[in-house]
Amino acid sequence: MTTTLATRPPAAAAPARRTGTxxxxxxxxxxxxxxxxxxxxxxxxxxxxxxxxxxxxxxxxDQALTGELWPDSWNWGxxxxxxxxxxxxxxxxxxxxxxxLGTLFMLLSSVPVAYAMARFRFRGRKLAFxxxxxxxxxxxQVIAVPVYLIWARFELTGTLWPLILPMxxxxxxxxxxxxxxxxxxxxxxTEAARVDGCSDFWTxxxxxxxxxxxxxxxxALFQFFYCWNDYYGPLLYAQINEENWxxxxxxxxxxxxxxxxxxxxxxxxxxxxxxxxxxxxFAQRVFIEGVTLTGVKG
Amino acid sequence: xxVTHAAAPPRARREGRxxxxxxxxxxxxxxxxxxxxxxxxAYFSFHRYDLFTLExxxxxxxxxxxxxxxxxxxxxxxxxxVVFMVPAQVLFGLAVAQLLTRLKAGAGFFRTVFYxxxxxxxxxxxxxxxxxxxxxxxLNQIIEFFGIAAPDWFGDKDWAKPGLTLLAMWGxxxxxxxxxxxxxxxxxxxxxxxxxxxxxGWRQFRSITLPMISPVLMFSTVTGVIYALQYxxxxxxxxxxxxxxxDSPGSSFVPGYPExxxxxxxxxxxxxxxxxxxxxxxCVLALLLFAASMIFTLVLLRQFRAFTDDxxxxx
Numbered sequence: 288m289t290t291t292l293a294t295r296p297p298a299a300a301a302p303a304r305r306t307g308t309x310x311x312x313x314x315x316x317x318x319x320x321x322x323x324x325x326x327x328x329x330x331x332x333x334x335x336x337x338x339x340x341x342x343x344x345x346x347x348x349d350q351a352l353t354g355e356l357w358p359d360s361w362n363w364g365x366x367x368x369x370x371x372x373x374x375x376x377x378x379x380x381x382x383x384x385x386x387x388l389g390t391l392f393m394l395l396s397s398v399p400v401a402y403a404m405a406r407f408r409f410r411g412r413k414l415a416f417x418x419x420x421x422x423x424x425x426x427x428q429v430i431a432v433p434v435y436l437i438w439a440r441f442e443l444t445g446t447l448w449p450l451i452l453p454m455x456x457x458x459x460x461x462x463x464x465x466x467x468x469x470x471x472x473x474x475x476x477t478e479a480a481r482v483d484g485c486s487d488f489w490t491x492x493x494x495x496x497x498x499x500x501x502x503x504x505x506x507a508l509f510q511f512f513y514c515w516n517d518y519y520g521p522l523l524y525a526q527i528n529e530e531n532w533x534x535x536x537x538x539x540x541x542x543x544x545x546x547x548x549x550x551x552x553x554x555x556x557x558x559x560x561x562x563x564x565x566x567x568x569f570a571q572r573v574f575i576e577g578v579t580l581t582g583v584k585g
Numbered sequence: 586x587x588v589t590h591a592a593a594p595p596r597a598r599r600e601g602r603x604x605x606x607x608x609x610x611x612x613x614x615x616x617x618x619x620x621x622x623x624x625x626x627a628y629f630s631f632h633r634y635d636l637f638t639l640e641x642x643x644x645x646x647x648x649x650x651x652x653x654x655x656x657x658x659x660x661x662x663x664x665x666x667v668v669f670m671v672p673a674q675v676l677f678g679l680a681v682a683q684l685l686t687r688l689k690a691g692a693g694f695f696r697t698v699f700y701x702x703x704x705x706x707x708x709x710x711x712x713x714x715x716x717x718x719x720x721x722x723x724l725n726q727i728i729e730f731f732g733i734a735a736p737d738w739f740g741d742k743d744w745a746k747p748g749l750t751l752l753a754m755w756g757x758x759x760x761x762x763x764x765x766x767x768x769x770x771x772x773x774x775x776x777x778x779x780x781x782x783x784x785x786g787w788r789q790f791r792s793i794t795l796p797m798i799s800p801v802l803m804f805s806t807v808t809g810v811i812y813a814l815q816y817x818x819x820x821x822x823x824x825x826x827x828x829x830x831x832d833s834p835g836s837s838f839v840p841g842y843p844e845x846x847x848x849x850x851x852x853x854x855x856x857x858x859x860x861x862x863x864x865x866x867x868c869v870l871a872l873l874l875f876a877a878s879m880i881f882t883l884v885l886l887r888q889f890r891a892f893t894d895d896x897x898x899x900x
Contacts, residue, residue, distance in 0.1 A: 322688055323688060323691070325684060326688055326695045329681065330695060333698055333701065334698060336755065337701075337702075339713075340713045354719075356726065403604045404604075404608065408596075408600050409597065409600050409603075412604070417890065418615060424885065425875070425882075426874055427815065428817065428855060428871065429874050430619070430622035430626065431854070431859075431871065432625075432858050432871065433621065435858075436625075437617075455610065462611060487607075512704065518818040519818055534708075535707070538712060539708050539822055539825065549716055556709045556713055559706055559708070559709045564705075567704050578763060
């Protein structure tokens with residue numbers, strides 16, 4: 288019987304049981320090797336593209352066209368050339384403005400709204416929550432025409448303000464996520480603050496904010512990254528005005544502007560990716576906790 | 586508890602007014618960026634509008650829609666994404682999460698590695714993939730190393746959407762994390778009991794894991810479908826970079842290269858409204874997109890309503 292179990296493909300094997308027999312130990316070892324080998328193979332697939340981008344970014348443009356995988360010479364000057372040939376710093380500044388102000392405005396408006404939704408007892412709070420989800424799921428293209436016309440009336444098309452200013456009126460996804468976290472804070476805390484004579488505002492500042500720090504950090508990071516990565520929004524409003532391009536817009540036209548210079552295109556791509564990857568390594572926990580909050584658990 | 590109960594009616598009203606005040610920014614946002622645009626979209630759909638002149642044309646835009654081949658192609662492409670890309674993403678995300686739960690060493694490291702690509706900016710990720718999958722690029726080198734004829738991915742109308750699917754599977758991070766949390770929530774003793782009863786790995790997955798994570802599976806699938814309906818950036822960038830064209834207002838570049846195989850409904854809507862300036866017609870497409878996404882949003886709302894009853898209710 289042990290032999291039949293041992294020959295079974297590792298993927299189908301049940302989680303190792305402590306049988307103590309030698310066959311069991313062999314099977315457990317094989318299972319360990321199989322799962323970890325699979326994980327290593329998958330890692331190569333996930334990381335591989337980034338490695339090839341980095342390697343190509345360092346090639347000469349002739350070599351980048353050949354499809355060779357390893358650079359003959361390491362052309363670190365490619366990065367300098369990207370800066371010289373494009374307005375990368377300008378795009379970076381615009382992206383920072385969009386992401387920074389967008390995140391700040393979102394926090395100012397969404398935290399109180401989520402607090403009210405999670406804490407106050409009023410008729411229609413369930414309806415309000417469902418409305419938040421509906422808005423969160425609305426494809427942005429559905430409302431594009433009328434919203435564009437609003438901003439055209441204010442003569443703000445061609446700038447990034449149509450993307451930043453609405454953040455003052457709350458962001459559905461952030462409200463949703465904050466609310467999901469805030470309802471898990473036991474009512475006793477807020478009730479105690481109320482008994483001590485704390486107003487709602489000060490309860491939010493002194494009691495809720497410190498407890499909700501992980502959730503607030505998560506929505507702030509999500510919002511920042513959303514703005515940083517956003518292409519559709521800037522395409523709609525800022526494409527017509529090169530001065531207000533973001534990194535996404537700039538990168539999207541980079542290859543067409545520099546014909547087939549894949550090495551420079553990859554160098555530019557790498558420069559756009561780098562900040563995001565660096566931030567992720569510092570703030571990994573925040574992300575992972577935040578993503579888990581978006582699940583369906585109540 | 587009886588005290589709060591006795592004080593309920595006046596306090597409820599007071600809290601109602603307070604909630605209205607606290608939520609007012611979002612209520613304004615909801616009115617300006619949801620209710621008004623939807624009404625206006627419906628209104629414009631009966632008009633010819635090019636930013637300057639507004640002219641009532643009745644059902645002309647709707648009639649045009651039925652003769653607009655590109656609209657139908659874009660709908661077909663969007664449906665392709667729903668039918669193939671979404672299941673690929675969900676199943677792959679679940680499989681990777683399942684693998685992570687089985688790792689005894691380095692689970693945290695692997696989790697980081699698998700999650701990382703989902704943070705790569707969409708434009709940067711797409712440009713990278715178009716390069717990696719170009720006819721003489723690294724991926725095809727590897728494929729040909731094994732003696733298999735490699736396709737011209739983003740240059741071939743039959744392979745462009747599978748290419749985009751690979752890109753989507755690369756950025757599986759969020760789906761994977763949600764599944765991972767759900768899998769780790771399944772009580773261990775259920776598996777132990779099943780193992781004692783001699784249930785195989787597959788049997789355990791079907792009888793324990795699947796039922797336990799079904800709400801999360803449902804959530805991922807439905808949100809995946811809604812995001813597939815909005816699929817825009819990756820397709821737009823892939824077609825532009827592969828074709829080597831810049832896009833600007835008034836340019837004649839029609840997205841969807843090669844041969845409209847990557848033209849999705851949101852792209853065609855965008856093109857109609859903001860490149861051709863047929864804004865009335867774009868609104869017809871917008872209403873269609875709204876209806877499609879609303880069907881799936883309703884499924885999601887039902888699920889959330891079931892949850893808010895116990896936890897978000899007035900308790």
